[in-house]
Amino acid sequence: MNAIRTEGLRKVYPIVAQKRRSPPAAGYGPPAAGGQQDLRLGANGAKELVALHGLDLEVPEGEFFGLLGPNGAGKTTTIGILTTRVLASAGQASVAGADVINDPVGVRRRIGVVPQRANPDRSLNVLENLVFHAAYFGIPRGEAVRRGMQYLEQFGMQAKAEEKVDALSGGQQQRLMIARALVHEPTVIFLDEPTVGLDPQTRLALWDVLRDLHRQGRTIVLTTHYMEEADQLCDRLAIVDRGRLLALDTTASLKAKAPGGTLIELSLDGPADEAATRVRALEHVTKADVVGDVLRIHSSVGGRIISAAIEATEAAGRTVRNITLKEPSLETLFIELTGRKLD
Amino acid sequence: MTAIAAAAPATSFGPPHDVRTPTVFIALLRRDVRVAIKELPYFLLRTVMQPVLFLIVFGFLLPKMGMVRGGYTTTLLPGILAISLALSAIQSVALPMVQDFGWTKEIEDRLLAPVPTWVIAAEKIASGVIQGFVSALFVLPVARLIMGPIANLTFGNFGDVLVITLLGATAFSSLGMWLGTGIAPQQIGLMFSAIIAPMMFFGCAYYPWRGLDVVPALKYAVLINPLVYVAEGMRGALTPEVPHMPLAASMGALLLISALFWTMGLRSFRKRAIG
Numbered sequence: 073m074n075a076i077r078t079e080g081l082r083k084v085y086p087i088v089a090q091k092r093r094s095p096p097a098a099g100y101g102p103p104a105a106g107g108q109q110d111l112r113l114g115a116n117g118a119k120e121l122v123a124l125h126g127l128d129l130e131v132p133e134g135e136f137f138g139l140l141g142p143n144g145a146g147k148t149t150t151i152g153i154l155t156t157r158v159l160a161s162a163g164q165a166s167v168a169g170a171d172v173i174n175d176p177v178g179v180r181r182r183i184g185v186v187p188q189r190a191n192p193d194r195s196l197n198v199l200e201n202l203v204f205h206a207a208y209f210g211i212p213r214g215e216a217v218r219r220g221m222q223y224l225e226q227f228g229m230q231a232k233a234e235e236k237v238d239a240l241s242g243g244q245q246q247r248l249m250i251a252r253a254l255v256h257e258p259t260v261i262f263l264d265e266p267t268v269g270l271d272p273q274t275r276l277a278l279w280d281v282l283r284d285l286h287r288q289g290r291t292i293v294l295t296t297h298y299m300e301e302a303d304q305l306c307d308r309l310a311i312v313d314r315g316r317l318l319a320l321d322t323t324a325s326l327k328a329k330a331p332g333g334t335l336i337e338l339s340l341d342g343p344a345d346e347a348a349t350r351v352r353a354l355e356h357v358t359k360a361d362v363v364g365d366v367l368r369i370h371s372s373v374g375g376r377i378i379s380a381a382i383e384a385t386e387a388a389g390r391t392v393r394n395i396t397l398k399e400p401s402l403e404t405l406f407i408e409l410t411g412r413k414l415d
Numbered sequence: 416m417t418a419i420a421a422a423a424p425a426t427s428f429g430p431p432h433d434v435r436t437p438t439v440f441i442a443l444l445r446r447d448v449r450v451a452i453k454e455l456p457y458f459l460l461r462t463v464m465q466p467v468l469f470l471i472v473f474g475f476l477l478p479k480m481g482m483v484r485g486g487y488t489t490t491l492l493p494g495i496l497a498i499s500l501a502l503s504a505i506q507s508v509a510l511p512m513v514q515d516f517g518w519t520k521e522i523e524d525r526l527l528a529p530v531p532t533w534v535i536a537a538e539k540i541a542s543g544v545i546q547g548f549v550s551a552l553f554v555l556p557v558a559r560l561i562m563g564p565i566a567n568l569t570f571g572n573f574g575d576v577l578v579i580t581l582l583g584a585t586a587f588s589s590l591g592m593w594l595g596t597g598i599a600p601q602q603i604g605l606m607f608s609a610i611i612a613p614m615m616f617f618g619c620a621y622y623p624w625r626g627l628d629v630v631p632a633l634k635y636a637v638l639i640n641p642l643v644y645v646a647e648g649m650r651g652a653l654t655p656e657v658p659h660m661p662l663a664a665s666m667g668a669l670l671l672i673s674a675l676f677w678t679m680g681l682r683s684f685r686k687r688a689i690g
Contacts, residue, residue, distance in 0.1 A: 157526065158690040181434070181529040191520040195450040201524075204449075207442035208528035210434025252524060 073169070075260050075291035076131040076154060081163035083149050087119035123149040124315040126163060131293065136286045138306030139295040140402070146315040147295035148188065151264050154293070155185050168259045181209070184253030186263040190245040192237040198248060199224065199233040202255045209256035216255070223251035227281065243274030250281060260291045267301060279305060299402045309402070311409060318409045323402070330400030333358055333372040338385060339394040340365050350384040439530045440538050447542035451507070462503035462550045466495045467557060473621065474562040488562040490657055493649030494620030499554040500580060501642050504547035504587035505594070505611065508539055512595025513603055516687050526688050536592060536684035540677070543588030544581065551580055567656040575652035575662060582669035583645035589673060590641070592680030596687045618642025623650065625658040644668040
């Protein structure tokens, strides 16, 4: 069964003249204008910003699903719609079997959300944040305290249970957000760029937490603009840009689609020019460049051409000293699809 | 993809809790009460300080100096109660709303609670009503302490006092919701100087409405001010000897105003909560 299903999901924000008023929706306003989005004139001549152009997605239960794209791609809008915080302009979406428009309460009952920026309830202490959140989902106090402590322990924060939220570091606050999203045992968890602004060590620790959740069989939807994060964690990835779905597949298949295929670098004992000429003649070699003593070969069949390449090199009178093999990356694919780098 | 799902071990998460809306409402209210208790000293300082200072000057010093007649305290007491009630009900909703929607987004975890969005706004208004009650309850004995015995004060119509308090707190708490979700954080100071201050001074709190007979234009202009009905209603219930607006009129007006602000407050909340 699908945990998430969307059909023709669209979101259009009207562009109102800059009034001195805060943006609507806590954190889910239209993306900041950065020249990346599609501005256009609507039916009544008013300016509009199309944040999503008819998104179709299906995420099976238990999948770790990634939404990868630069800022302003429509990731947060998508999460906003799926978590019932943003109304879609058109299209349909359901989460864990509940329709986001007709049954938002049913959706909220089944989801946990980790926001882009930690927003703990600062009037409450660390444990209270979890206990009250659980109470909003009807979990009795005793059970809520037990679960809360269990998560704090798991995340190495049991000593902080009675502390003020402000006493936590950024990484700890983000872990508290994850604990809060889990304390009512949701079936689908949404994480909106959860590792932005965290130091590398904390990021790795968070990845471990997320992998654990995935192993437990939960459906996880993660948005990120970090290639590595998407690559490391996700079963399948949707690459989105300017509100459109550009590619959707497993991370491995997406990488295989990257232009130029696998990169094989052979370090030789001298200039590589003649070897390059011979290697170019081989089947499945799409390209071969020379950088001094290094021969860079692009292969459309991965590492399978290595032995042939070595033979060709030796036939040219060179010895191979070292071999490195680089898998095609999401980055190369992203640049190919969008014509620009992730930012 | 099925391979991935099948590979998952037995899970600890079961079907969603079939939680009912009143349960969630009470949990949200418990959260607000917990926070209010934690912040009680600040809360009282914020909402009761102003009325108490006024009591000291106009209910104690001036009568002692002989600059106002002794009977003035009878007029002042219901008005001071009305102001305390109004100030605390407005602030206990408006301030957290401005903060939550403006900067901290702390309300997010409550917006994800499994209830219709309007329930979350209604709970906040209910918590404002409770806080309005608390500060009126706090000011009453303090006022008696500062002003000494108050002529013609009666608790015989306690039911009426409760009705006026409830209606008044609902009206101002809903007004707080409307203001708090409509005002940008930078303009919060403006709310006090442009809305709350004139409301207090033209709210017939420090003088009876009938006293405005001397300035007829003002007498009718102040009728748009909801505080007038709370102050006059309090007079009708607590000090019926003092000339006042008919109690039924105060109650009716407060009922209408509450309904209006409630609708406006909930609509504005929804606009901010859902993009």
